[in-house]
Amino acid sequence: MTTAVSPDTQATLLLTAPLTTTAKAPADSLLKPPEFRKVQARVADSGHAIGDFLGRDASPLIDAYDDLVPASRLHDLLGRGFRLAQALDQWAARSIWVLGVTDEAYPSRLRTHFGNDAPPLLYGCGNPDLLEAGGLAVVGSRDCDEDTLAWTTEVGRRAARSRCQIVSGGARGVDITAMAGALDAGGTACGVLSDTLFRDVLDVTYRDYLQNDTLVLISPNDPRQRFFTSLRMQRNKYVYALSDTALVVATGLKQGGTWAGADEQLRRLRHVPVYVRVPPQPSPGLSALERLGAHPWPEPATPVEFARLVRNTAPGSPNAPETPTASGNAPDEAPATPPAAVQRSLFDL
Amino acid sequence: MVTAHPLHARALDLLCAGTGNPNATFRDGQWDAIRHLADGDGRLLVVQKTGWGKSFVYFIATKLLREAGNGPTLLISPLLALMRNQIEAASRMGVVAETINSTNQDDWHPVAERVRRHEVDILLISPERLANAEFQATVLDTIASRVGMVVIDEAHCISDWGHDFRPQYRQVERLLRRLPAQSRLLATTATANDRVIADLREVLGHDLTITRGDLARPSLTLQAISIPNRANRLAWLADHLGDLPGSGIIYALTKSDAYRIAIWLRSKGHAVDAYTGGDENDRRIALEQALLENHVKALVATSALGMGFDKPDLGFVVHFQVPGSVVTYYQQVGRAGRALDDAYGILLHGRGDTDITTWFINAAFPARKDVEGILEALRNATGGASIPDLERLVNLGRGRINHALLLLGLESPSPIAKEGSRYFLSPAPLPEAFWDRVKRITDIREAEQAQMQAYATLPFGDHMRFLIDALDGDASDVPPTRLPPMPETVSETTVREVVTFLRRTHLPIEPRRQWPAGPSPAWGLKGNIPDRYRAEEGRALSLWGDAGWGDTVRRGKYEADEFGNDLVEACAGMIREWRPTPAPTWVTYIPSLRHPSLVPSFARRLATALGLPCIDAITKTVDRPEQKHMSNSAQQLLNLDGSLEVNQRAVQSGPVILVDDMVDSRWTFTVGAWLLRSSGSAEVFPVALSQTGSDE
The missing domain is CATH 3.40.50.450 (Rossmann fold)
Structure with missing residues (x-):
């Protein structure tokens, strides 16, 4: 599976995933699951997708979440593009793929059983x-x-x-x-x-x-x-x-x-x-x-x-x-x- | 208009500071590129010839972005050692630039510390570093979450159509593909034809903005001179180097050619030096400086002297052989005459040129059976395999194993993975598409080679137009050449001197200091070779097949089955000149069951010429395949293991000259020396008639 990672999954990775590329996890201040769920809920309510955070003029959009998560923290996390590229590259080299909850291949059983508590990301290898x-x-x-x-x-x-x-x-x-x-x-x-x-x-x-x-x-x-x-x-x-x-x-x-x-x-x-x-x-x-x-x-x-x-x-x-x-x-x-x-x-x- | 941009004034200040010129103005396109990056207007590809000032674009854009609170820039470039001039300009603008490469590992931790403290504005790394775990852990990880802009230098290397295949750019390409769309990205190159640009557009995304400058170099007078024979080409250099204007570069395809040409020209009184990738960094800096200050007439260089070296008043570039592609040639010859009215770009060409470039083309990829052998060995190694393990498991040289592993590791998904120092098979098989790509790249490079051969046969005056056409530039208004052609003739005297020179050029044979991973089954050889069992430094009379003695040796071995007395005299002369110390008191030789009299007869006559006894001290007990069929140290030693014996009573106690016809891996001499010294002989000095090329 070598398909490109969807913008939603990219944004989810940037906001919540450590994207570890060495033996040690980086010290980035990731969104905790409850924080991410709050952000996700508002994104859904406002008719946006989480991937919209990656648009060229996304700054105003991101700033509107300042009351949930300080905007500077969101900007820092979303600025981890190079780290994301590196992590994806390391995973792909070992045939590891990643699915976000909005991706079609994400297992429907997890969506059904866990709803908003479904794990936002699944890393995998194989079929x-x-x-x-x-x-x-x-x-x-x-x-x-x-x-x-x-x-x-x-x-x-x-x-x-x-x-x-x-x-x-x-x-x-x-x-x-x-x-x-x-x-x-x-x-x-x-x-x-x-x-x-x-x-x-x-x-x-x-x-x-x-x-x-x-x-x-x-x-x-x-x-x-x-x-x-x-x-x-x-x-x-x-x-x-x-x-x-x-x-x-x-x-x-x-x-x-x-x-x-x-x-x-x-x-x-x-x-x-x-x-x-x-x-x-x-x-x-x-x-x-x-x-x-x-x-x-x-x-x-x-x-x-x-x-x-x-x-x-x-x-x-x-x-x-x-x-x-x-x-x-x-x-x-x-x-x-x-x-x-x-x-x-x-x-x- | 453009000047109304709020950052324009600041950018211009920075340019003035960087150039040291208070009245500096932006060159065509520079400000647009800076503005584009500062405003975050999407990805940008800048195609401009060397000297246009690409580095000002990324340094100024970096400074503006840093002043706006963005993270540092990461610049990926293949030849950082050559960016010293640019880094000085950066520091004049207050841009803190740090370089990380394999030669400054001691600096990694301090640099990482400064990166962590947000003190570094731009970090310059080579593509090789990206794949290096140590670098990842100590340096890159401190910056990876905050990179504000990525700059890819020499971006044409991403394309299969870009000349100068650099495998690590595979990884660069993938990183760029995976970089989220909003990340700032600048790709730069001096040469990109339409196909390269199409590839870059595909990798970098279709909203890529491209700025492209013109290619013509009106000051350059290009000429191609056909001189079939290498000896005559050496003569041409000696005869005409002094007539070329100013100082310049002589490009050779291989390191050994570069050294040989430099020695030859120095022997003829020219102020030249060799510059290759094998030289220490400090030496390279000193050599570049000598050329910049016109203290040498020329550097005789491999392609290691290339991208990033900027001498505006370089008077000439001469190629000793035809390089592999038009793009390489344009880049190399284009270094001449940047800020001069006139400069020469001269291509010498003749027999054997395509042998070398063909070798480069074929060596770019491992053979299918080598790759299959390695993968099979890994499949059966449940706990993975280290490189020494693989050397024992497959009959391949360490260099070839490393090369295959490097290329396989750069695939994605890769069929192999590395954990610590061990390699494992990954869950992804190697797709047939890998070999399709090998074939495609090989075909491209053969077409490029043919295009360069076509260039070499053009009439005087047509060359610049041909280059610009080949690079998809606009060749409609190329002005006529300004200088007259250089003479194509060489003097007979000089040619005779070349042959004499080559016959006097002897090659050292370095002693081996360590047995391969062992122990060998018959002799139990393993570990370091103690001094008292080692060979001393030896000498080879010639390079196999060269214009000096090489041809004579080849005829002796394969046609006459007898080495003539001319070779005996030459060898004796070499030894007298060399004076091995302590002085040898006897001569012996490596016997062969296949050619029972060839080497003994030669050794006896050589001993007579030196006034020493020749003693049959070593016997060959088992016939084994020739060493040239063995491809790594472990296999070469295994092939010898137990096949030689010493006649203990014959061994003399004094220093000895050990004669063989050919030297390749040096294992035969290493084993011979060990046998003789174990049996009581003093120092062993290897002497061979010819050195063949495949030594690792």
């Missing part, structure tokens, strides 16, 4: 069409036992066989395992990173899939953003929001990022239905999520069933659009889980 593909969000702890990872790989593989995408956070453990399972089986995946996109696009785990358009990696933060736990937490909601259905594979009880993300999803955001794995040994974390409204993962036996479940069109699925008789009795009617060997053969057809 941007995949941002509209939805699919199954798979989340889980970084440190899992071998059995859990094997199970996760199989979920990824089945998603691929069912033509469902895997959405994940791209962290070690469950996240990467699920994506790899799908990608190795010829499926697609969308990874939502919180940091170091600039370095991660060089990872051999991703490289070939980015090249052949079956993977997209995105981040709401500057490509050179360094790791912070809090940023990892903030990106969880985008993993859920970009999917159709979520599956929590493993989580601690009331601790860790997976728990926080699932808890937030179940109790506050409610963007997509949430399932939990039913592990051989009971898991206090997953059981607690069930009590918060998560459903046990029903182990769909065929690609068709899997796809229906993920796309919320299965009879009895929590958000199924047409469910005249489903509610309540679906679990009783669900077929007994077939032996693993049979499952596998059905998915391999």
Whole structure:
């Protein structure tokens, strides 16, 4: 994707993005999200676009925002054109693109679910069409036992066989395992990173899939953003929001990022239905999520069933659009889980 | 009218201060350009010949913008070392200009500090700096958020049609494309034909304003003289340099030509010096000063003496060979006669000229198989690869590896990325369009070469019109040439002296001081070569194939399979003149299984001529491909590794002359010296008949 960056996105970058070009972020006084939202709201009310700030005679326009943000600060930020050009150049060299919320390729799910709170910028690499593909969000702890990872790989593989995408956070453990399972089986995946996109696009785990358009990696933060736990937490909601259905594979009880993300999803955001794995040994974390409204993962036996479940069109699925008789009795009617060997053969057809 | 502009008076004051002339007035177009930039009227391209005063435009505009509270100007120019005159003029206007380049790294931190304190008005950098991570971090990052105006000098380099392909301008081009529309931008060049301007318009945006001056140089008398033989061209310079008016520049295509011409002309009593990109900055400043003050008759220069060098009273420019394009030629010859009524621009041409320019054309891009080899090596290197890693993985010289990586890294998206000192494959494959562009540029440059050949054969009087036409200028009223043509003849005596000169010009063979990244499997060679195992400085009698002994050596090796006694005498003479110390007490040689008697026979006769014993101390045990087929140090050493043996009992304890026919990578001599010294010999002095060109 080498299309020119739209004026709206240019202005958004200039006003809110660090545009880091070295190991250290510059000390520019960027608009904080609440400040930017206020500016955005007035721009919308006055029938302008944020890109109008870049017009040749934009000074009077900018000065009219002086009560929200001092005009001198706006002028300084908008004067960062050379830095912007440099940052765009560095990103483009590594095939990293950037989308603003008004760009056509910006994922509609984020716009729908978050409205004015949608991340104003998304940085990404790979096939941007995949941002509209939805699919199954798979989340889980970084440190899992071998059995859990094997199970996760199989979920990824089945998603691929069912033509469902895997959405994940791209962290070690469950996240990467699920994506790899799908990608190795010829499926697609969308990874939502919180940091170091600039370095991660060089990872051999991703490289070939980015090249052949079956993977997209995105981040709401500057490509050179360094790791912070809090940023990892903030990106969880985008993993859920970009999917159709979520599956929590493993989580601690009331601790860790997976728990926080699932808890937030179940109790506050409610963007997509949430399932939990039913592990051989009971898991206090997953059981607690069930009590918060998560459903046990029903182990769909065929690609068709899997796809229906993920796309919320299965009879009895929590958000199924047409469910005249489903509610309540679906679990009783669900077929007994077939032996693993049979499952596998059905998915391999 | 224009004078009513509120900044005009201030701008004129600045011009007077800058020129040191209280009555100075703007040249045609200067004030319009300044006003355009100060008012922020959009992007501007200024096409004006050197000497018009482009630097006054950006210095004055910068000062006016700074006085209005804008951020500093960033100027990107390929040859900053040559902008000293302009920077002095800037300081007279109160414009604080700072230069950052690879030669003043100690100044980077202080300059960055001054930039941070808002004390610098204009920062001058080279396009290479833009891609340099260290520079990004220490300097550019302090200014990047506040750049008030960007100035691109020599903007024609952005276009594939601009002469003088400079890969780093790829990055400049992309930055310009990504610069938001409202950023102030000035692009300048002295030469841009219609195609270059069309390209610039495409990159800089279609609302670009263009000012374009005229190209004619009425004071220049142009002439092309055909002298097929290089020796005769050297003779022509010696015979006629004194008749050319004032002082001037002799352009050569290569550094070694520049040095050789300078030595030859000095030997004939002319006050000349060589000036190349290989010289230290201080030396270059001193040489320019000597030319500015007419202390030399001429500088014999490569294209390193070029853009930005401004001597209004330069009396002549002579080209020793035909340069690669009309634009290059116009720029170089156009340095003569700026403020004179009369000056000469003379092009010597003959055999071999196009060999050199063709070499430049072909060397501009890496070969497809080299690039594919590097990309394949990176594909298999999961943790990335450093340059030494790549040297081991692909059979390519370090120079060629660096060159390929440079060009690939300037693509966007790039197929490679650098993290620290390691290269990785990126998510973007190298598109076929890259090779299409290579082909297109190569075709353009071949067409330019052909156009220059056409220029060389024009009759006297037609040259200026041809140049202006080729540059899409207005050639309708080019006045007739003012001076008579220079004579085309050379004296036979001088030609004979040239041959003698070339035969006496011996080439030093520098010792290698370090083994390539190793260790080598058979001998375990690695790291620094200690003094006691190193070769001493040696001598080569000739350059392969030149008019001195080079041709004789070539015939001996490939036709007669025997080096004649004339070469023995010449070599002995060279050694007597050279006097290696401590004086050698014996002679030995590098044997070959392919030519078993060629070198031994020569070495024995040479030893006899020197009155020393020749001893067979080294034997070749395995036949290996010739070193010239190996392309980097690691591979060259690997090719030798274990293939030579020393006959321990034969080795003498005194200093020795080690003879071989050809010297190229110097690894054979390096290994030979190590073997001999490890076996008890004293100093080893390499002697070769001919040096071939491909040494890295």
